Amino acid sequence: MFYRRLFDFPTRGLGSSFRELDRLQRQMEQWQGALSRGAFPMPSAGVFPLTNVTENNDSYYVRAELPGIKSDELDIQVTAKGISISGERKIPVEGNNVKYHRREREAGKFSRLINLPDDIDVNKVDAKLENGVLTMTIPKAEKTKPRQITVK
Amino acid sequence: MTDSKAKEIQVKPKQEVTSPAEQTKPGVVFTPSVDIFENDRELTLLADLPGVTAENLTIDLRENTLTLTGEVEPFERANEEDILIEYEIGKYYRQFSLSNVIDQSKINANLTDGVLRLTLPKVEEAKPRKIEVRT
Numbered sequence: 001m002f003y004r005r006l007f008d009f010p011t012r013g014l015g016s017s018f019r020e021l022d023r024l025q026r027q028m029e030q031w032q033g034a035l036s037r038g039a040f041p042m043p044s045a046g047v048f049p050l051t052n053v054t055e056n057n058d059s060y061y062v063r064a065e066l067p068g069i070k071s072d073e074l075d076i077q078v079t080a081k082g083i084s085i086s087g088e089r090k091i092p093v094e095g096n097n098v099k100y101h102r103r104e105r106e107a108g109k110f111s112r113l114i115n116l117p118d119d120i121d122v123n124k125v126d127a128k129l130e131n132g133v134l135t136m137t138i139p140k141a142e143k144t145k146p147r148q149i150t151v152k
Numbered sequence: 153m154t155d156s157k158a159k160e161i162q163v164k165p166k167q168e169v170t171s172p173a174e175q176t177k178p179g180v181v182f183t184p185s186v187d188i189f190e191n192d193r194e195l196t197l198l199a200d201l202p203g204v205t206a207e208n209l210t211i212d213l214r215e216n217t218l219t220l221t222g223e224v225e226p227f228e229r230a231n232e233e234d235i236l237i238e239y240e241i242g243k244y245y246r247q248f249s250l251s252n253v254i255d256q257s258k259i260n261a262n263l264t265d266g267v268l269r270l271t272l273p274k275v276e277e278a279k280p281r282k283i284e285v286r287t
Contacts, residue, residue, distance in 0.1 A: 023180075023240065048161040050239040054232040061232060065202035065239060067266035089161060097191050104185040105200055108161040117235065132202035132266015135227065 048110040049085070049134075057146055060116050060138040067132035068105075074134070078125050081118075083136065086111030118144040166239055180242030184220070188248070195254070195272040201244050202266035203227070211261055211270065218248045220268070253277070 044050055049064040062083065066074070074087040091107040119141035126137045169181040187198040197218075201209065204222035212219040222244035253275045260271040 019234075022234075044163060044165065044238040046163055048163045050163060050165070051236065052228075052234075052238060053236040054228060054234050056229070056231045056233065060235070061228075063227065065266070067200040067202040070265065091187075094189055094196070095191060098189040098196075099191070101188040101190070103187050103189075105187050105198060106161050106164070106185075108159040110161045114236075129265070131205055131263075132200070133227065 045112075047112045049112065051085075051112065051114055053114065053116070055117075055140075059140060060120065062114060062134075062136040062138065064134045065132060066129065066134050069129070069132070071129045074129065076125075076127055076136070078120070078122050078138075080122060081120065082113060082115040083125070083138065084111065084113045085134070166242075168242075169245055180240050181245050182242050183246050184222070184244045186246065190274075192274075194274060195250065197248070197268070197270040197272070199244075199246070199268040199270070200266065201263070201268055203241065204244065204263070204266065204268075206263050209261075209263060209268065211259075211268075213250075213254065213256060213259065213272075216250045218250055218272075220244065220246050220248075 049066055052061075052063045054061045054063075064085065066087075066089070068091070069087060069089055073090070074085065077084045086109075088109045089107050091105060116138065121139040121141050124139045128135050164185070167183040169183050184199045184201050186200075187196075189196055199220060201220075201222045203224040205225075208223040208225070210219075210221040212221075224241050224243065226241055228241075250272070254272045255275045258273040262269045
């Protein structure tokens with residue numbers, strides 16, 4: 001089972017096996033943590049929305065799952081070192097005579113501040129909301145980008 | 153729902169499915185959050201499926217079992233390194249047993265902004281009728 005998950009992973013590129021190991025490790029930590037301080041899954045800031053931050057040489061990428069939220073209901077602000085995402089998720093009332101079987105989706109306000117490790121280029125931040133997923137591309141400030149040094 | 157304006161959304165980590173029966177591809181599988189409600193005419197299901205496109209969503213109704221499967225393409229590119237990972241990406245899968253008889257020809261599914269709205273009209277004989285009590 002473990003081997004299958006490790007190697008047979010056509011959709012993700014190289015390095016996926018490491019990510020898989022990471023995931024496994026995190027899960028182990030979760031279980032350990034769950035034993036000692038009650039069930040608390042993935043390490044998180046405890047603020048909605050859950051956010052993934054990644055980087056490459058040029059940019060930071062901030063991603064969050066915000067299903068059912070329109071782009072005009074989202075307020076994104078950028079400071080020199082971080083971004084803030086806030087808004088309100090509205091779930092309209094579905095008539096008076098409906099009877100609920102399940103009600104798991106939540107509505108309400110949210111606001112979250114994410115500090116990035118280094119300075120960013122405030123003017124070139126790009127945000128797009130697609131299929132309920134927010135993707136922000138935040139270029140790093142010129143001085144913080146890694147530079148290739150040629151050895152003569 | 154008048155107090156919803158003041159309420160803040162609480163973080164709810166994605167629920168991983170522990171043992172999906174017919175898992176053929178490796179990867180993580182999550183249970184989407186849903187609202188299900190009905191009125192006299194129809195049953196409506198709303199499901200949060202962030203990252204799922206219409207092509208990657210399969211809705212299957214067989215007998216009385218409704219199955220939702222949503223594939224999510226990994227949006228991270230290969231040259232990106234993780235800094236903070238709070239949620240994972242995976243497939244969505246959930247199955248429901250429907251008690252009412254559904255008119256299969258009139259099912260309507262609509263996926264916008266990562267939310268699926270599935271309308272399942274009840275067939276005529278399943279609609280409630282008021283029973284007159286004779287005295």
